[in-house]
Amino acid sequence: GQNIDQPTEMTATEGAIVQINCTYQTSGFNGLFWYQQHAGEAPTFLSYNVLDGLEEKGRFSSFLSRSKGYSYLLLKELQMKDSASYLCAVCGNDYKLSFGAGTTVTVRA
């Protein structure tokens, strides 16, 4: 089975940095995805990691350590529009995406 854990909520100030951690235990590993989901909207793709290390894409970066079963999503220079739920998803041996429950990030002025 798949077990994916991430914090339920995080709050940060506009302009700050927030790091969302995700730990996983899965049957096999074929990559880890991060999605952003605003309330009532579709999840949208943010990043994909399959090798260890840091992937940087603008204000967002994602890190993966396969040996530790650990990833984080780093959001820099936070903006109000970044208030959303962030979903960690792992692709296992069956090539299905298994999602964590999501981390709701609230950005305050």
Next chain:
Amino acid sequence: NAGVMQNPRHLVRRRGQEARLRCSPMKGHSHVYWYRQLPEEGLKFMVYLQKENIIDESGMPKERFSAEFPKEGPSILRIQQVVRGDSAAYFCASSPLPRVSAPREKLFFGSGTQLSVL
């Protein structure tokens, strides 16, 4: 280039009625996935379909739920004799490639159908 289209956005049904949720994948995509999302919970996989074929339905409840993706038209998720526990957001996602290549091909999600059972 329209994205994944789901309708209706909101669906209200009384207990015992049928619910039909529709999903039109992105143009050129022939692989469709259905997920269910309950409050405070993650997206749960339900079923994976290709045109006219159900590839993996391991996440579907054994009774009352069915899915299809005909040669022509949208994919349909059908829930018969709905109960209050079926109330959730149902998301459809599509991909242009078979699942075995999926890790490098992200899923594109629709905006979901919120089903409320009274």
